[in-house]
Amino acid sequence: ETGVTQSPTHLIKTRGQQVTLRCSSQSGHNTVSWYQQALGQGPQFIFQYYREEENGRGNFPPRFSGLQFPNYSSELNVNALELDDSALYLCASSPGLAGAKMNEQFFGPGTRLTVL
Amino acid sequence: DAKTTQPTSMDCAEGRAANLPCNHSTISGNEYVYWYRQIHSQGPQYIIHGLKNNETNEMASLIITEDRKSSTLILPHATLRDTAVYYCIVRSSGSARQLTFGSGTQLTVLP
Numbered sequence: 001e002t003g004v005t006q007s008p009t010h011l012i013k014t015r016g017q018q019v020t021l022r023c024s025s026q027s028g029h030n031t032v033s034w035y036q037q038a039l040g041q042g043p044q045f046i047f048q049y050y051r052e053e054e055n056g057r058g059n060f061p062p063r064f065s066g067l068q069f070p071n072y073s074s075e076l077n078v079n080a081l082e083l084d085d086s087a088l089y090l091c092a093s094s095p096g097l098a099g100a101k102m103n104e105q106f107f108g109p110g111t112r113l114t115v116l
Numbered sequence: 117d118a119k120t121t122q123p124t125s126m127d128c129a130e131g132r133a134a135n136l137p138c139n140h141s142t143i144s145g146n147e148y149v150y151w152y153r154q155i156h157s158q159g160p161q162y163i164i165h166g167l168k169n170n171e172t173n174e175m176a177s178l179i180i181t182e183d184r185k186s187s188t189l190i191l192p193h194a195t196l197r198d199t200a201v202y203y204c205i206v207r208s209s210g211s212a213r214q215l216t217f218g219s220g221t222q223l224t225v226l227p
Contacts, residue, residue, distance in 0.1 A: 004159070033214060042203060042217030043160065058214060090159050092215075105215060107159030 002027055004093050004108035012114045013081050021076040021111045023091030031055070032074040033105060034066060035090040043090055049074055078113075086115045120204045125222040128198075134191040136221050138204030141185040146208050149180060150215070151189045153200040160203065160217075163189065194225045 005024045013019050025032050031050045035043035045058035049068035063079040072093070078085055089112075092105035121139040128134040140149065150165040164171055164178045166187070171178045177190040191198055203220040 035215075035217075042201075042219055043215070045214035045216070048214060056214065088157075092159070104162045104165070106162065109159050110157075 004091060004106050006089075006091050006108040006111050008111060009109070010112045010114075012116065014116050015081055015083060017081050017115075018077065018079045019081060019113060021078075021089050021091075021113070023074045023076070023093075023108060025072045025074065025091075025093030026106050029093035029095050029106070030072050031094045032068055032072065033092045033094070034074070034076045035092065036060070036085075037088040037090060037110070038084075039087070046076070081115045083115050086113060088112050120206055120218055122202070122204055122218065122221045124219065125224070127224050127226055128191075128194045130196060130225050130227050131193055134194040134198065134223055134225070136189040136191075136202050136204075136223060137186065138189070139186045140204070140206045143184050143206050144208075147206050148208070149178065149184075149187050150205040150207065151176070151178065152203045152205065152215070152217075153198075154203070154220070155197075155200040163202075194223075196225050196227060199223060199225045 004026050007022045033048040034046040036046055037043040046060050047057040048055045052068045065077045068074045088110040090107050090110045092107045094105045148165050148167050151163040152160040154160040164173055164176050166178045166180055180187045201220040201222050203217050205215050
Protein backbone atom coordinates (compact mmCIF):
# COMPACT_ATOMS: atom_id res chain seq x y z
CA GLU A 1 0.00 0.00 0.00
CA THR A 2 1.48 3.32 -1.12
CA GLY A 3 1.28 6.19 1.33
CA VAL A 4 0.65 9.85 0.60
CA THR A 5 3.30 11.37 -1.63
CA GLN A 6 3.96 15.02 -2.42
CA SER A 7 6.07 16.81 -4.98
CA PRO A 8 8.30 18.64 -5.12
CA THR A 9 10.10 18.26 -1.81
CA HIS A 10 11.48 21.76 -1.83
CA LEU A 11 10.73 24.82 -3.93
CA ILE A 12 12.07 28.35 -4.09
CA LYS A 13 10.02 31.10 -5.71
CA THR A 14 10.07 34.87 -5.79
CA ARG A 15 7.35 37.21 -4.67
CA GLY A 16 4.54 37.57 -7.21
CA GLN A 17 5.13 34.23 -8.88
CA GLN A 18 2.70 31.32 -9.00
CA VAL A 19 3.30 27.80 -7.70
CA THR A 20 1.64 24.40 -8.07
CA LEU A 21 2.14 21.66 -5.49
CA ARG A 22 1.05 18.07 -6.06
CA CYS A 23 -0.24 15.30 -3.87
CA SER A 24 -1.05 11.65 -4.49
CA SER A 25 -3.46 10.25 -1.94
CA GLN A 26 -3.18 6.89 -0.27
CA SER A 27 -4.79 4.02 -2.14
CA GLY A 28 -8.53 3.82 -1.46
CA HIS A 29 -8.78 7.36 -0.08
CA ASN A 30 -11.17 9.77 -1.78
CA THR A 31 -10.68 12.82 0.44
CA VAL A 32 -7.68 15.14 0.36
CA SER A 33 -6.97 18.05 2.69
CA TRP A 34 -4.26 20.68 2.42
CA TYR A 35 -2.57 22.40 5.34
CA GLN A 36 -0.05 25.21 5.67
CA GLN A 37 2.50 25.01 8.48
CA ALA A 38 4.58 28.08 9.24
CA LEU A 39 7.78 27.62 11.19
CA GLY A 40 7.14 26.84 14.85
CA GLN A 41 3.36 26.57 14.47
CA GLY A 42 0.84 23.79 14.05
CA PRO A 43 -0.63 23.06 10.63
CA GLN A 44 -3.46 25.34 9.49
CA PHE A 45 -6.28 24.00 7.32
CA ILE A 46 -6.45 25.45 3.81
CA PHE A 47 -9.20 23.39 2.14
CA GLN A 48 -10.46 19.89 1.52
CA TYR A 49 -11.54 18.05 -1.61
CA TYR A 50 -13.96 15.16 -1.71
CA ARG A 51 -14.65 13.39 -4.99
CA GLU A 52 -13.29 16.31 -7.02
CA GLU A 53 -15.36 18.98 -5.25
CA GLU A 54 -14.15 21.49 -2.67
CA ASN A 55 -15.67 20.46 0.64
CA GLY A 56 -14.67 23.18 3.05
CA ARG A 57 -12.17 25.97 3.27
CA GLY A 58 -10.16 27.58 6.01
CA ASN A 59 -9.27 31.24 6.39
CA PHE A 60 -7.15 31.56 3.28
CA PRO A 61 -7.58 34.07 0.42
CA PRO A 62 -8.85 33.08 -3.05
CA ARG A 63 -5.32 33.10 -4.48
CA PHE A 64 -5.05 29.70 -2.79
CA SER A 65 -6.92 27.28 -5.04
CA GLY A 66 -6.99 23.59 -5.66
CA LEU A 67 -8.07 20.70 -7.81
CA GLN A 68 -8.78 17.05 -7.26
CA PHE A 69 -8.59 14.62 -10.14
CA PRO A 70 -10.62 11.45 -10.87
CA ASN A 71 -7.83 9.33 -9.39
CA TYR A 72 -8.15 11.47 -6.21
CA SER A 73 -4.74 13.05 -6.56
CA SER A 74 -4.74 16.77 -5.91
CA GLU A 75 -3.03 20.07 -6.66
CA LEU A 76 -2.63 23.21 -4.58
CA ASN A 77 -2.10 26.40 -6.56
CA VAL A 78 -0.97 29.66 -5.04
CA ASN A 79 -0.98 32.83 -7.13
CA ALA A 80 0.78 36.13 -6.47
CA LEU A 81 3.12 34.64 -3.90
CA GLU A 82 3.89 36.68 -0.81
CA LEU A 83 6.81 36.36 1.59
CA ASP A 84 4.43 35.04 4.30
CA ASP A 85 3.51 32.11 2.06
CA SER A 86 6.86 30.56 2.95
CA ALA A 87 5.89 27.41 4.84
CA LEU A 88 5.64 23.65 4.80
CA TYR A 89 2.58 22.61 2.78
CA LEU A 90 1.08 19.33 3.87
CA CYS A 91 -1.38 17.13 2.09
CA ALA A 92 -3.46 14.57 3.98
CA SER A 93 -5.77 11.90 2.66
CA SER A 94 -8.55 10.04 4.41
CA PRO A 95 -10.95 7.29 3.39
CA GLY A 96 -14.08 9.42 3.59
CA LEU A 97 -15.88 12.21 5.31
CA ALA A 98 -17.78 10.80 8.22
CA GLY A 99 -17.22 8.43 11.11
CA ALA A 100 -14.47 8.47 13.69
CA LYS A 101 -12.18 6.27 11.63
CA MET A 102 -12.62 8.60 8.67
CA ASN A 103 -10.83 11.27 10.66
CA GLU A 104 -7.62 9.31 10.60
CA GLN A 105 -5.93 11.59 8.15
CA PHE A 106 -2.71 10.32 6.66
CA PHE A 107 -0.18 13.02 5.92
CA GLY A 108 2.46 13.25 3.26
CA PRO A 109 5.99 14.50 3.98
CA GLY A 110 5.16 18.01 2.79
CA THR A 111 6.59 20.51 0.34
CA ARG A 112 8.85 23.20 1.76
CA LEU A 113 8.12 26.45 -0.10
CA THR A 114 10.42 29.41 0.27
CA VAL A 115 9.36 32.76 -1.17
CA LEU A 116 12.13 35.30 -1.65
CA ASP B 117 -14.56 21.66 17.74
CA ALA B 118 -13.53 21.92 21.40
CA LYS B 119 -10.35 23.75 22.33
CA THR B 120 -7.47 21.82 23.90
CA THR B 121 -4.70 22.85 26.25
CA GLN B 122 -1.33 21.08 26.38
CA PRO B 123 1.97 21.84 28.09
CA THR B 124 4.47 23.47 25.79
CA SER B 125 7.25 20.97 26.44
CA MET B 126 8.15 17.84 28.38
CA ASP B 127 11.21 15.68 28.85
CA CYS B 128 11.28 11.94 29.39
CA ALA B 129 14.12 9.50 30.01
CA GLU B 130 14.64 6.84 27.38
CA GLY B 131 12.95 3.58 28.35
CA ARG B 132 10.55 5.24 30.75
CA ALA B 133 6.87 5.90 30.16
CA ALA B 134 6.00 9.27 28.68
CA ASN B 135 2.69 10.66 29.90
CA LEU B 136 1.38 13.58 27.86
CA PRO B 137 -1.64 15.40 29.29
CA CYS B 138 -4.35 17.26 27.43
CA ASN B 139 -7.17 19.36 28.82
CA HIS B 140 -10.41 19.59 26.84
CA SER B 141 -12.90 20.83 29.39
CA THR B 142 -15.43 22.03 26.79
CA ILE B 143 -15.65 18.72 24.94
CA SER B 144 -19.16 17.72 23.91
CA GLY B 145 -20.75 14.30 23.88
CA ASN B 146 -20.11 13.44 20.23
CA GLU B 147 -16.51 14.62 20.10
CA TYR B 148 -13.58 12.26 19.95
CA VAL B 149 -10.04 12.83 21.22
CA TYR B 150 -7.34 12.31 18.61
CA TRP B 151 -3.59 12.33 19.02
CA TYR B 152 -1.09 13.02 16.27
CA ARG B 153 2.62 13.56 16.42
CA GLN B 154 5.05 15.33 14.15
CA ILE B 155 8.68 14.42 14.02
CA HIS B 156 10.87 17.29 12.88
CA SER B 157 10.36 18.21 9.23
CA GLN B 158 7.92 15.36 8.58
CA GLY B 159 4.15 15.27 8.15
CA PRO B 160 1.98 14.60 11.22
CA GLN B 161 1.37 10.95 12.06
CA TYR B 162 -1.87 9.59 13.49
CA ILE B 163 -1.35 7.83 16.83
CA ILE B 164 -4.69 6.96 18.43
CA HIS B 165 -8.20 8.20 19.10
CA GLY B 166 -10.98 7.52 21.60
CA LEU B 167 -14.42 8.62 22.71
CA LYS B 168 -14.77 7.68 26.37
CA ASN B 169 -13.17 4.30 26.90
CA ASN B 170 -9.45 3.85 27.27
CA GLU B 171 -7.78 2.74 24.08
CA THR B 172 -4.53 0.96 23.32
CA ASN B 173 -2.74 0.17 20.09
CA GLU B 174 0.77 -0.78 19.08
CA MET B 175 2.00 2.78 19.49
CA ALA B 176 0.37 4.12 22.63
CA SER B 177 -2.42 4.08 25.17
CA LEU B 178 -5.06 6.76 25.59
CA ILE B 179 -6.62 7.34 28.99
CA ILE B 180 -9.72 9.54 29.05
CA THR B 181 -11.12 10.69 32.38
CA GLU B 182 -14.66 9.71 33.29
CA ASP B 183 -15.94 13.28 32.81
CA ARG B 184 -14.02 13.40 29.49
CA LYS B 185 -12.58 16.79 30.31
CA SER B 186 -8.99 15.61 30.07
CA SER B 187 -6.93 12.78 28.66
CA THR B 188 -3.41 11.39 28.78
CA LEU B 189 -1.41 9.83 25.99
CA ILE B 190 0.99 7.21 27.27
CA LEU B 191 4.04 6.00 25.39
CA PRO B 192 4.95 3.00 27.55
CA HIS B 193 8.67 2.77 26.76
CA ALA B 194 9.85 5.98 25.15
CA THR B 195 12.72 5.84 22.68
CA LEU B 196 14.81 8.61 21.16
CA ARG B 197 12.70 8.25 18.00
CA ASP B 198 9.63 9.34 19.96
CA THR B 199 11.04 12.87 20.22
CA ALA B 200 8.40 14.93 18.43
CA VAL B 201 5.61 17.49 18.81
CA TYR B 202 2.46 15.77 20.05
CA TYR B 203 -0.91 17.26 19.19
CA CYS B 204 -4.15 16.56 21.02
CA ILE B 205 -7.19 17.32 18.85
CA VAL B 206 -10.87 17.11 19.69
CA ARG B 207 -13.46 16.83 16.95
CA SER B 208 -16.73 15.22 16.10
CA SER B 209 -17.10 12.11 14.01
CA GLY B 210 -19.49 13.86 11.66
CA SER B 211 -18.69 15.74 8.54
CA ALA B 212 -16.17 18.04 10.20
CA ARG B 213 -13.72 18.85 7.52
CA GLN B 214 -10.43 19.67 9.09
CA LEU B 215 -8.12 18.86 11.94
CA THR B 216 -7.57 21.93 14.09
CA PHE B 217 -4.02 21.80 15.41
CA GLY B 218 -2.92 23.80 18.43
CA SER B 219 0.70 24.32 19.40
CA GLY B 220 1.15 20.82 20.80
CA THR B 221 3.69 19.49 23.30
CA GLN B 222 7.33 19.15 22.35
CA LEU B 223 8.39 15.83 23.87
CA THR B 224 12.13 15.33 24.15
CA VAL B 225 13.32 11.84 25.03
CA LEU B 226 16.69 12.01 26.74
CA PRO B 227 19.33 9.27 26.57
